[in-house]
Amino acid sequence: MANTNQSWDPDAYARNARFVSDLGAPVVDLLAPQAGERILDLGCGDGALTTRLAAMGCDVVGVDSSALQVEACRRLGLDARVADGARLSFDAEFDAVFSNAAIHWMKPVDDVIAGVWRALRPGGRFVAEFGGHGCVETIKRALLDALRRRGIDGDAFNPWYFPTVEDYSARLARRGFAVRYIALIPRPTPLPTEINGWLETFAQSFMAPLDEKDRAGFIDDVRESLRTKLCGSDGKWFADYVRLRFAADKPRT
DSSP states (O other): OOOOSOOOOHHHHHHHHTHHHHTTHHHHHHHOOOTTOEEEEETOTTSHHHHHHHHTTOEEEEEESOHHHHHHHHHTTOEEEEOOTTSOOOOSOEEEEEEESOGGGOSSHHHHHHHHHHHEEEEEEEEEEEEOTTTTHHHHHHHHHHHHHTTOOGGGGOOOOOOOHHHHHHHHHHHTOEEEEEEEEEEEEEOSSOHHHHHHHHOGGGGTTSOHHHHHHHHHHHHHHHHHHHBOTTSOBEEEEEEEEEEEEOOOO
16 A cells, blocks of 8 residues: 555554444455455455455455554464555466455555456456545545644645546556446444544544644544534444445456
8 A cells, every 4th residue: 555654553443443344244245255266355454354255265365555464364374465555466366356445545546456457367356345435525524624724734645545436437447347336335334432543543644744742632623523523412423434346357358
């Protein structure tokens, strides 16, 4: 993944973001993995879904830019490797490339697609879900507004790529993929902690221009601006997720 001033602590991720893999069942269903298939899990994180694929009898390789997440995978007995999603080095060795909640962190976008194409055997499939157009728009706007109040242009620190169906379909087609299915799926998602946990886990890039001593106050500021929008009367928070889910095939010839 691109350098985004973002780091991943497996323990914090499990505490604040386990819902990410828990909600991955539909994209696994779309993948329809078969025992004996060789599958690349692109942006495998701590291996929750990689483990599920391996349990189905697949020969799975997980890659992630975070050495800590890769180590967490290896402790589960998985074949996991540190790799940049935009610089994949595999050559025609996978029946499928799978990814959940990771591609929106990876840039340059077309380099990611090209690396997936190279990694797939003829007839292979690329099946994934990640943030789509409008994903966490309310949260992103609050982050940018809080930075602007501090005299900082936050757009330069936005690490995410949330495409439309039209944009991503065109990119896949230009590389030669046949898009079999693609859709934007609004999915307001309950959070296991207050919004603070989400911000500390996923919004680190927006805090890069701030002094360490100012970051807690920044998070509190963002939280208060979001309270009326993303916190229910019961005190429970949710995030305004929108997912882009797709399946695309590499022709056999």
